[in-house]
Amino acid sequence: MNPQALVRAVHAPSDLNRLLQGPGASAPDVAVVVDVLRATTTLIHAFAHGAHAARAFATAEEARAAARTLPDGSFLLCGEQGSVRIPGFDCGNSPGEFTPAVVRGRTLLVATTNGAPALVRTRCARRQMLGAFVNLSAVVVRVREALQGGGEVWLVAAGKENGPAAEDTACVQAIEAALVRAGCVAARSGPDAGEVSLEPAALERFLSGTEHGRAMLAIDPVFAQDIADAAQVDRFAVVPEGRGGELYGGG
Numbered sequence: 001m002n003p004q005a006l007v008r009a010v011h012a013p014s015d016l017n018r019l020l021q022g023p024g025a026s027a028p029d030v031a032v033v034v035d036v037l038r039a040t041t042t043l044i045h046a047f048a049h050g051a052h053a054a055r056a057f058a059t060a061e062e063a064r065a066a067a068r069t070l071p072d073g074s075f076l077l078c079g080e081q082g083s084v085r086i087p088g089f090d091c092g093n094s095p096g097e098f099t100p101a102v103v104r105g106r107t108l109l110v111a112t113t114n115g116a117p118a119l120v121r122t123r124c125a126r127r128q129m130l131g132a133f134v135n136l137s138a139v140v141v142r143v144r145e146a147l148q149g150g151g152e153v154w155l156v157a158a159g160k161e162n163g164p165a166a167e168d169t170a171c172v173q174a175i176e177a178a179l180v181r182a183g184c185v186a187a188r189s190g191p192d193a194g195e196v197s198l199e200p201a202a203l204e205r206f207l208s209g210t211e212h213g214r215a216m217l218a219i220d221p222v223f224a225q226d227i228a229d230a231a232q233v234d235r236f237a238v239v240p241e242g243r244g245g246e247l248y249g250g251g
Contacts, residue, residue: 005147007185009172010156012164013114016121019154029151031125032139032175034132035158036167037212038093039115041132041230043108045095047249048236050104056111056119056245060086063111070107079111083219086111095229114165118158123245125154130240130247133171133203133230138237140178142250147184166210167230170196204231 008028010016019025034040043054057063060079067077077089085092091102093112110116122128127146131139143153155175157168177195179185196206207213207227216223241250 006152012159027124028154030127030146030153031122032129032131033118033156034171035115039112040130042095046098046103047240048238049100054108054247056116058120060111063109075107078108114158134235137234138239142239198233
């Protein structure tokens, strides 16, 4: 354990804002952004299937403005509002949309309700990474490597609107618990709400029963597949990484 290393779990956008704007505000060496339902899960799928890059935007208008600066055919506008694909965008926020035929070699311009704003807010970090249940073990390995040299790592739950989201908190706690077991940190940085089961069927039931999961299913039962995709623990070994809100595949 490096005594200079620090892991901080950030469970809601309001907590992140306090870290970034409060007294003694500073930027982390690494920010791992987690949005299980669905942005980081979806982007991990996209990079595993050959996407070239992803750029996060706070609004759909900013994403559209960036698209006007890129060559036709080189990018995809991706995002949702209220869980539904933004009108005029190429893709929404469902993992199943991001097949190799769709994303290979493309730059994804991403505007979503929770995940993209979290990436925008943490672009001050020296390194940004994407985490979710689908790349859980790979993220733990990458964070362990980052901690060997000391420094500060934030595990940032994107949350829902301005509050916490149970699925993001659960994933952040799973990452932190693995770091504790590996001896990288002495203890969790926040309250222990209990670990969820990482068995896929049990995790899928948990995700379906969260406030966010229930809201998605009420909008369209087809989102059950998105929830099932999000529950596939360690499906991928890719950890997308970058800085300034721009990320690349990190397999």
